[in-house]
Amino acid sequence: MRKNAVEQLSEYLAGQGLRSTTQRDQILQVFISAGRHLSAEELYLRVKKPHPNIGYATVYRTLKLLAEAGLADERRFEDGFTRYEYKASDDHHDHLICTKCGAIIEFENERIEALQQDVARKNHFLVQNHKLELYGLCGDCRKKDR
Amino acid sequence: MRKNAVEQLSEYLAGQGLRSTTQRDQILQVFISAGRHLSAEELYLRVKKPHPNIGYATVYRTLKLLAEAGLADERRFEDGFTRYEYKASDDHHDHLICTKCGAIIEFENERIEALQQDVARKNHFLVQNHKLELYGLCGDCRKKDR
DNA sequence: CTACGTATTGAAAATGGTTTTCAATATCAA
DNA sequence: TTGATATTGAAAACCATTTTCAATACGTAG
Ligand SMILES: [Mn+2]
Ligand SMILES: [Mn+2]
Ligand SMILES: [Zn+2]
Ligand SMILES: [Zn+2]
Numbered sequence: 001m002r003k004n005a006v007e008q009l010s011e012y013l014a015g016q017g018l019r020s021t022t023q024r025d026q027i028l029q030v031f032i033s034a035g036r037h038l039s040a041e042e043l044y045l046r047v048k049k050p051h052p053n054i055g056y057a058t059v060y061r062t063l064k065l066l067a068e069a070g071l072a073d074e075r076r077f078e079d080g081f082t083r084y085e086y087k088a089s090d091d092h093h094d095h096l097i098c099t100k101c102g103a104i105i106e107f108e109n110e111r112i113e114a115l116q117q118d119v120a121r122k123n124h125f126l127v128q129n130h131k132l133e134l135y136g137l138c139g140d141c142r143k144k145d146r
Numbered sequence: 147m148r149k150n151a152v153e154q155l156s157e158y159l160a161g162q163g164l165r166s167t168t169q170r171d172q173i174l175q176v177f178i179s180a181g182r183h184l185s186a187e188e189l190y191l192r193v194k195k196p197h198p199n200i201g202y203a204t205v206y207r208t209l210k211l212l213a214e215a216g217l218a219d220e221r222r223f224e225d226g227f228t229r230y231e232y233k234a235s236d237d238h239h240d241h242l243i244c245t246k247c248g249a250i251i252e253f254e255n256e257r258i259e260a261l262q263q264d265v266a267r268k269n270h271f272l273v274q275n276h277k278l279e280l281y282g283l284c285g286d287c288r289k290k291d292r
Numbered sequence: 293c294t295a296c297g298t299a300t301t302g303a304a305a306a307t308g309g310t311t312t313t314c315a316a317t318a319t320c321a322a
Numbered sequence: 323t324t325g326a327t328a329t330t331g332a333a334a335a336c337c338a339t340t341t342t343c344a345a346t347a348c349g350t351a352g
Binding site for chain 4: 310314
């Protein structure tokens with residue numbers, strides 16, 4: 001999976017007349033092996049350890065690039081940071097976000113997706129993408145809360 | 147409706163040990179009579195005309211205050227601005243947002259809401275609030291697009 | 293393999309929406 | 323009316339992200 005992603009990036013870069021660089025490969029490697037829903041700063045800190053000479057701006061630039069290349073999804077939750085998650089396939093999912101501990105749970109629900117299409121159709125609307133986020137308390141935080 | 151909202155604000159302010167001011171009332175008046183989903187700057191410009199001495203920061207502060215008072219809903223779509231809409235009752239709605247012309251269509255769908263609760267329940271999650279936004283092309287823009 | 297045009301990089305400065313600071317002013321309970 | 327303090331307007335600060343710019347790395351033509 002790791003090697004494949006680097007190849008995927010190379011192909012995208014070549015196709016766009018862009019260049020493969022060691023920084024881009026290194027950032028991608030760390031990105032994939034790190035946890036999901038990382039902010040640019042979180043990734044920067046993780047990249048810094050093995051590759052101390054990589055700059056902040058390059059991490060920002062590379063994350064945007066990965067999103068364009070289809071290797072990452074860009075997410076903006078309500079915490080003021082743009083977050084990215086590695087995207088292996090074309091599958092889509094939405095999120096439950098704990099307002100107390102920050103935990104993020106992913107889910108898919110094709111019935112909701114279908115109903116969204118119904119809503120769109122009724123309004124002569126063509127959906128390109130959507131965002132569904134449920135904010136509240138996760139199981140753990142509900143227990144601790146009492 | 148207009149007078150009632152000003153009263154509602156006064157009651158909230160009194161209850162919180164805060165003060166009623168002419169600026170707050172004036173901003174609320176303009177806010178209600180203006181269109182929906184306004185950014186702070188849009189409201190500021192509208193407020194400026196009848197009340198040229200009101201400051202930028204006061205508009206920002208008052209919008210946050212109206213949200214706390216339950217008189218406004220805060221929305222963050224994907225355009226980088228926080229937007230506010232007047233909230234008369236406790237009803238909830240979601241949005242279709244045209245990526246071409248910026249049109250915003252509101253909708254309610256209780257079947258989707260119910261399914262969201264199902265998802266939450268399955269994940270031992272207690273939903274406090276949620277965000278559902280469908281981005282794409284509105285009817286008009288679909289026609290023009292061909 | 294080498295040279296050259298240019299894409300990319302890192303550091304620092306800039307950007308832009310929003311928030312904070314601060315001295316002057318307004319509110320309101322006593 | 324007075325005094326304690328909440329609020330205001332203007333300007334500065336904040337802060338995530340983007341841009342600038344000179345130095346460097348990439349990759350292809352030769
Ligand atoms: Mn996710
Ligand atoms: Mn709305
Ligand atoms: Zn939690
Ligand atoms: Zn449109």
